[in-house]
Amino acid sequence: MEIVSENLLLPFCFILSFFFIFTSVRFRQSSSRSAMLPPGPPRLPIIGNIHQVGKLPHRSFADLSRTYGPIMHLKFGRLNTVIVTSPEAAREVLKTHDQTLSSRTSPNSIRSINHQNISVAWIHPSTARWRLLRKLSATHMFSPQRIEATKALRMKKVQELMSFMDESSEREEAVDISRASFITTLNIISNIIFSVDLCSYGSEISNGFHDSVIGGMEAAGSPDLANFFPLLGFLDLQGNSERMKFCTERLFKVFRGFIHIKTAEKSLRNDPKDASNRDFLDALLDLTVGDEAELDNNDIEHLLLDMFIAGTDTSSNTVEWAMAELLTNPKTMVKAQSEIQRIIGQNGFVQEPDISELPYIQAVVKETLRLHPAVPLLLPRKAETDVEVFGYLVPEDAQVLVNVWAIGRDPNVWENPTRFEPDRFLGEDIDVKGRDYELTPFGAGRRICPGLPLAVKMVSLMLVSLLYSFDWKLPNTVDMDETFGITLHKANPLHVVPVKKNRH
């Protein structure tokens, strides 16, 4: 044994001293090169700070920012990353330097389907293409007129959710809240886009769609060495690109089917479709014809992918977190249900305009988005050029992350930050619309989530209807454990038994 030890000691010492010389030279190099870089933890050669990020990056970054402050610099392999963790720093990124910081660093898995060159969520915001895609969605999906025109549709889909809950209530069966609200959201969005339901509560197809959306999100958000060492991209060591291709191909297939049917219908029709019957896909297909066509079918498929991936899981997750918080805070649940009962009373079902008269429910939604923002680090931004933020250098091409999850729990900003207390918003002007940098679950600036108006309507309507028509019985305890994959999920889906209360 001793001989072995002696034999190993020399090379070990050699390697160790080489390692220390190498790291200290690197640290010195980086500190002289980056005198102006924001502070950050020391890093190892080659991998940088990768080893300091756990499975829940928003939590790892929040812990590190307690030592290194509200603007810090980490290096993941070759990728400089600046992470901001205070409302003031978020304002600098999302408002003051919005122009320079609103392109994206795209994960390798996104690049594997060429999404970074086509998608509204990933292409450069100074391109005519990005402006066109944002304008199309703003006009044909999210404008106040479109939101009003699709109100009856949302109420109908939420009534179907209530009928499903009724059946489960009769059977005294626990319901997976995330899955049920996912189906409702999916059908609302698919009707706005294609005028058809994509799934029903009992069908397996919905599971396929659900799995593909979650799979796509996870493939984009999971740790991937290729994001930090681009040369490794082709090896796909974590399998994220493979998974992304598999999940998105399943979704593209569905979209292609609808594009094909509508194109055939359109060619048979003599008169243009009545405006009130036109859906989002009709509007998009109009731009594919003629010499000056602005879109092709491939562009449309990628835009639809964005709408389904960005819109479904985020919204249904928020409903699930809201229910989980209310169930673990019974006094808050009583307050929410009493307000609904007082305003809606015996009307039988919830009308969307009722929500404007429910300030406590609006506060519950904000409080849920404060503690459980569906996209805890927003989507990654990229510095176009060197830019100075709070006197620190954010170097060109650096990835910039805004940790809205940590800002939502910052004790310097919020009293009792980890408690679910919707009352904190009553009588306050703070909203989620991108003007209050302590609460930006939808981002802010020109990259702000375009689906915000629809998301807030869907989430509030589902939540109010669930609370109005049912009381909720917990078969087990509720935990608040999380998993991360761009969006934040409950690690253990919430299962609850609905107990029928009001007629609907």
Ligand code: HEM
């Ligand atoms: C509770 C629900 C939702 C949350 C919390 C949410 C949050 C976000 C966030 C944080 C971003 C990135 C903003 C940034 O980079 O600063 C984003 C982008 C986006 N969201 Fe949402 N979102 C939700 C629902 C929706 C819905 C319903 C849709 C559409 C049906 C949608 C479509 C998009 C799109 C297309 C983008 C990319 C915009 C761009 O990069 O230009 N989202 N969302």
